[in-house]
Amino acid sequence: MRTKLPFALTILLSAFLLFLIQPLIAKEILPWFGGGPGIWTTCMLFFQTLLLAGYAYAHLVIRRLGPRTQMMLHVMLLIAAILLLPVTPAPDLKPDAADHPALRILLLLFSSVGLQYFVLATTAPLLQAWFSRAISGYSAYRLYALSNVGSIIALAAYPFVVEPALTLRAQETAWSWGFALFAAASGACAYSQWRRATTGDPAVEERREIGRRPVDEAEPSWGVKALWFALAAGGSVMLLAVTNHVCQDIAVIPLLWVVPLVLYLLTFAICFDRERWYFRRFFAFAFVIAVAMMSVTLHHLPQILTALEVKSRTLELRLEIGVFLAALFICCMVCHGELARLKPASRYLTSFYLLVSAGGAAGGLFVALVAPFLFDIFLELHLGILLCATLALVAWFRDRTWSLARGRPRWAWICLVVGLVVLGESLRRHAAHELTGPLVVTRNFYGVVRIVEREAHIPRRHRYILQQSGMTEGLQFSSERMRRIPTSYYGRRSGVGAVFSNFPAEPPLHVGAIGLGVGTVATYGRDGDTFRFYDINPAIVDLARTRFTYLDDSPATITVVLGDARIALEREPPQNFDLLVVDAFGGDAIPLHLLTQEAFEIYLRQLKPDGVLAVHTSNDSLDLTPVIATLAEHFELDIAWTQSRGDQRFAVVYSEWFLLTRNAAFLKAPAILAISLTERELDRRLGEYGDFRIWSDNYSNLLQVLYD
Numbered sequence: 001m002r003t004k005l006p007f008a009l010t011i012l013l014s015a016f017l018l019f020l021i022q023p024l025i026a027k028e029i030l031p032w033f034g035g036g037p038g039i040w041t042t043c044m045l046f047f048q049t050l051l052l053a054g055y056a057y058a059h060l061v062i063r064r065l066g067p068r069t070q071m072m073l074h075v076m077l078l079i080a081a082i083l084l085l086p087v088t089p090a091p092d093l094k095p096d097a098a099d100h101p102a103l104r105i106l107l108l109l110f111s112s113v114g115l116q117y118f119v120l121a122t123t124a125p126l127l128q129a130w131f132s133r134a135i136s137g138y139s140a141y142r143l144y145a146l147s148n149v150g151s152i153i154a155l156a157a158y159p160f161v162v163e164p165a166l167t168l169r170a171q172e173t174a175w176s177w178g179f180a181l182f183a184a185a186s187g188a189c190a191y192s193q194w195r196r197a198t199t200g201d202p203a204v205e206e207r208r209e210i211g212r213r214p215v216d217e218a219e220p221s222w223g224v225k226a227l228w229f230a231l232a233a234g235g236s237v238m239l240l241a242v243t244n245h246v247c248q249d250i251a252v253i254p255l256l257w258v259v260p261l262v263l264y265l266l267t268f269a270i271c272f273d274r275e276r277w278y279f280r281r282f283f284a285f286a287f288v289i290a291v292a293m294m295s296v297t298l299h300h301l302p303q304i305l306t307a308l309e310v311k312s313r314t315l316e317l318r319l320e321i322g323v324f325l326a327a328l329f330i331c332c333m334v335c336h337g338e339l340a341r342l343k344p345a346s347r348y349l350t351s352f353y354l355l356v357s358a359g360g361a362a363g364g365l366f367v368a369l370v371a372p373f374l375f376d377i378f379l380e381l382h383l384g385i386l387l388c389a390t391l392a393l394v395a396w397f398r399d400r401t402w403s404l405a406r407g408r409p410r411w412a413w414i415c416l417v418v419g420l421v422v423l424g425e426s427l428r429r430h431a432a433h434e435l436t437g438p439l440v441v442t443r444n445f446y447g448v449v450r451i452v453e454r455e456a457h458i459p460r461r462h463r464y465i466l467q468q469s470g471m472t473e474g475l476q477f478s479s480e481r482m483r484r485i486p487t488s489y490y491g492r493r494s495g496v497g498a499v500f501s502n503f504p505a506e507p508p509l510h511v512g513a514i515g516l517g518v519g520t521v522a523t524y525g526r527d528g529d530t531f532r533f534y535d536i537n538p539a540i541v542d543l544a545r546t547r548f549t550y551l552d553d554s555p556a557t558i559t560v561v562l563g564d565a566r567i568a569l570e571r572e573p574p575q576n577f578d579l580l581v582v583d584a585f586g587g588d589a590i591p592l593h594l595l596t597q598e599a600f601e602i603y604l605r606q607l608k609p610d611g612v613l614a615v616h617t618s619n620d621s622l623d624l625t626p627v628i629a630t631l632a633e634h635f636e637l638d639i640a641w642t643q644s645r646g647d648q649r650f651a652v653v654y655s656e657w658f659l660l661t662r663n664a665a666f667l668k669a670p671a672i673l674a675i676s677l678t679e680r681e682l683d684r685r686l687g688e689y690g691d692f693r694i695w696s697d698n699y700s701n702l703l704q705v706l707y708d
Contacts, residue, residue, distance in 0.1 A: 006192065007131045010185040011143050014123035015150030017178050019265075021087065021120075022047055023158045023258065024171050025113055028089055030593055032108075033101050033536075033564065041240055042102045042445075044261075045368035046109045047117065048236065048361040054121025055357040059350035062129045071190040074126070077119050078183040085176040087113045101445050102369060116179060123147075123182075125353040127189055132346040144353075148269035155262050159703060167698040220344050227342060227395065228352060229359040234391050235335040236363025237384040239264045242328045244367065245381050246321055260328055267332040271340040278337030280402065284392070287334045288419065290327040291389050295423055297323045298381075299430040331388045338395040376443050377434045382427040389420055439464070440547065446537040449473075451547055463487075463651060466518050466543060473540065474518030475651055476548050484553055486523045487651040489583070489616055493675065495642035495657025496581055496614050500524040502669040503578065511556075512575060512606065514565040514594065515583040516540055518548040525556025532575065533558070534565035566599055575606045583616040585624060595624070597696040600631050610663035613637075618656045623705045625685050626692040628658045634694055635660075640667040641682050642675045 026043045033039050061070050089112040124147045131143060162171060220228075243260045270277045296304075297320055305316055344352050371380040393416060396404045407413050435441060438450040449468045455461040460482065465475040477483050491497055503509055507528035513521050516535035525531050531554070535541055541560055545551060551558050561568050565584070569575075580603055584591050593599060603613055617624040625641070632639040637660040646653040659667060667676070686692070693699065 004131075006185065006189055007127050008143060008146055010182065010189050011124055011127055011147045012150040013178070013182045013185065014120050015147035016154045017175065017182055018117070018120040018123075019151040019154040020158060020162070020178075021113060021117065021175060023155070024162075024168075024175060025087065025089070025109065027163075027592075028168060028172075029105065029108060030591070032567070033105060039101075039105060041244060041368045042105045043109065044240060045102075045361075045364040046106050048357070048364040050114065050117045051121045052354075052357040052361040054118050054123075055125050055350070055354045057118070058122045058125035058129065059354045061126065062350045074122070074190050075187050077115075077122075078187055081116045081119045082180055082183055084115055085179065086172050087116055087175065088172055119186075120179075120182070123186060125350050127186070128353075129346075129350055130189060130192075132349065142273055145269045145271075145273035148265045148272070151265045152262055152269065155258050155265070159258065164701045164703060167696075169698055220342075220348060223398075224342055225351075225355055227391075227398075228339060228355040229362070230387075230391055231335045231339045231342075231395070232356040232359025233363040233366075234359075234384070234388045235264065235267070235332045235339075236360040237367060237380060238328055238331045238335075238388055240364060240367035241378065241381040241384040242324050244378050246324055259325060263325060263329045264332050267329065267336045271333065271336040272343075275340060278333065278340060280337065283330065283333050283337060284396070286330045287389075287392060290330040291385055291423060292419075293323050294327045294385055295426045295430075299426060299433070331385075334392050335388060338392070341399070342395075372443055372445065376441050377431065377448055378443075379431055382431050385427060386420075386424055389423060393417075393420065440543065442539050442543075444537070444539050446539070449537070449539045449543065451543060464547065466540070466548070468537070468540065474520050474544075474548070476518055476520075476550060477651070482650075483549055484523055485650050486520050488517075488520060488653055489618060489655040489657075490520045490523070491644065491647060491650060491652035491655070493647075494644045494652070494655045495640075495659055495672075495675065496521070496616070497524075497644075498642065498669070498671040498675060499579060499612055499614055499659060501671045502666060509578045510576060511579045511581065512569075512577040513581040513583065515581075516544050516560060517583070519544045519550035519554075519558075521581055522550045522554035522556060522558060525554040525558070527555045529556035531556045531558050532577075533560045534568055535560065535562065536564050538562055566593055566602060569602050569606050572606070576608050577606055577611055578608055579612045579614060580607055581614045581616070585615075585617055585619055585622070592695070592700050592702075593697065595627055595631075595695055596700065597631065597634065597694055600635060604635060610666070611661065612663070612666060613660040615658045615660070616655065617658055618654065621706060622702070623685075625658075625682070626689040627695055627705060628660070629682065629686055630692050630694045632658075632660050637662060638664040638667055639682075640672055640676045642672065643677060644675050 022043060026039060030039060061073065065073065089108055124144060128143050166174065239260055243257060246260065247257055301316065301320060305319075310316070339356065367380050371378075396402055397407065399405055404412060404416075438452045440449075440451040442449050447468055449466070452465050452467060454463050454465060459479055460477075462478045463475050464478065466473040472488065475487050477485060477487070486492060486494075486497065489496075492501070507526045509526070509529045511521070511525075511529065511531045513531065513533045516533045517540070519533065521533075522531055541562055545560075551560075582594060582603070584594050600613075607613060615624075615628055617628065629639065631637075640659040642657045642659060644655050644657075659672065661667065666672075689704065692704070693701075695701075
């Protein structure tokens with residue numbers, strides 16, 4: 001027990017730190033790349049690649065070096081990693097432009113946390129190999145399960161414990177102290193294995209779980225090794241593909257990026273703790289149901305709910321998210337369960353982990369870099385489902401201990417193969433519909449952008465809608481009479497519409513707008529006015545200019561700045577805006593860096609002393625009222641909280657805007673007072689949050705503002 005405990009605690013701590021740094025460093029760089037799930041997917045690729053490098057290092061060290069050299073080399077790496085603490089990205093690494101964000105993120109992560117993450121990544125395979133030398137009769141693979149438990153604890157602790165309690169600087173400091181503790185424990189394990197090392201072959205025959213024969217010490221065949229790689233790749237593709245689909249194509253709900261990763265790691269922990277946790281017959285049946293449910297949900301869920309007379313969009317989203325998360329768990333249980341059944345004896349432990357990590361990295365590379373380049377939609381989800389289904393059949397076919405081995409019984413295999421063909425055809429049809437249904441569909445780092453047409457048979461109602469990641473970015477009527485009407489959240493009776501109606505009748509006005517959409521705000525422009533838009537997505541900018549006419553129709557002078565708005569405004573000289581419109585919070589994965597104390601300092605520097613800051617806060621998942629109100633109080637700004645109803649005739653929807661200014665008289669205009677809530681109503685809402693802490697680059701907490 002005394003010998004096992006240091007290894008177990010070191011592996012547990014390393015896994016905890018390994019996965020705690022992921023959301024921590026991702027949050028640190030969010031303000032530099034505009035927020036959004038694409039950053040998380042790219043970070044995952046970096047972490048998987050470094051994990052592969054760490055496993056390769058462990059494999060080579062165990063195979064090529066003696067115990068003394070292993071210890072000396074690893075201790076030197078630990079010391080070097082400690083000397084490079086803390087893991088704070090240098091401010092001079094901020095991007096100058098929005099081009100190639102994925103490559104910039106990878107380089108930034110490598111320079112900031114590369115060595116520390118690499119050293120942590122080596123821990124699981126290296127210490128398990130040392131453990132198998134030191135202790136016989138105990139499966140080192142259970143330590144792998146323990147490492148996944150540590151990973152799950154870290155991911156669960158971050159949003160619920162770490163983020164609410166600690167500032168970003170405090171998180172980095174605590175993580176650095178934790179890394180120093182890990183380095184000391186890892187060095188102690190290295191010294192222990194050096195002392196215990198014996199001459200000759202160090203491999204100890206490992207026995208499988210109760211009731212199974214001893215593992216054959218012969219080296220696994222290349223076919224088995226290929227299956228190791230493929231099963232790991234299948235699980236990785238499903239993890240990232242489902243994350244992309246759920247977080248971008250369904251609903252970008254906060255914290256939802258972490259849930260798929262927790263489920264993915266949980267399957268590793270279950271399958272590698274004990275083989276019997278993977279009850280193959282049950283999960284085989286569940287797997288067939290899961291892939292069928294994903295196919296049906298992708299292609300037919302709206303029709304099914306319509307037939308059942310269910311009109312709730314919220315219920316539809318919850319059902320779709322639930323189906324895909326449950327299916328992800330089942331698919332990963334099958335991939336990782338079959339992987340655990342194929343695990344070799346301890347002498348091949350490091351090569352096994354090397355190929356497993358290589359498969360995971362290959363899956364991440366495909367989803368993060370290859371798929372966005374090749375596909376206009378999230379087609380990797382369709383391919384991931386087919387890959388997992390095919391791999392499951394291959395694993396079942398080749399296992400002589402399984403009742404479905406070698407194609408027997410024939411009737412069962414006929415059903416399985418026919419089912420695979422039907423699944424493929426269903427997924428093909430859905431992909432074809434996604435590609436041909438919209439008028440335009442394109443994809444880049446920031447997500448999938450579509451233009452859809454509505455009510456083409458009614459000239460007065462005929463309109464085009466721009467959607468990004470499931471959210472409506474704006475719309476425009478096609479008719480000459482209607483196309484210059486402000487729609488969606490920008491109706492003339494909305495908060496921003498009331499602001500424009502209250503400005504002096506004579507131009508010029510200088511207006512800034514964070515978030516271009518289709519350029520609807522430009523409808524308020526007049527001869528002599530200047531409008532300056534900021535948007536990070538080049539696809540949005542291109543479509544707003546080529547497929548919509550708001551920008552061209554406006555008599556104002558229009559300028560569009562491509563890149564993250566906050567970085568652009570920070571670097572520009574004072575613009576002296578009369579009005580700065582901030583509209584980037586309609587989705588649920590909001591760019592937090594635009595809602596911090598530092599961001600508002602930049603906004604106010606760009607405004608005239610009596611200028612107006614209009615912040616759009618209509619949101620189905622988040623109540624941003626306390627965030628805006630706290631910032632207004634901090635900067636001593638007068639505030640009006642406006643709410644306006646929708647008007648279907650003009651495609652105007654309900655909207656909430658906060659208007660902030662140092663010109664109190666401006667907010668007393670009748671047009672603004674008519675849609676503003678009273679101070680008592682604002683105080684009542686704020687009272688629900690108690691002592692709300694101002695958000696800054698160093699602290700924010702989305703859990704506080706989630707709607708129940």
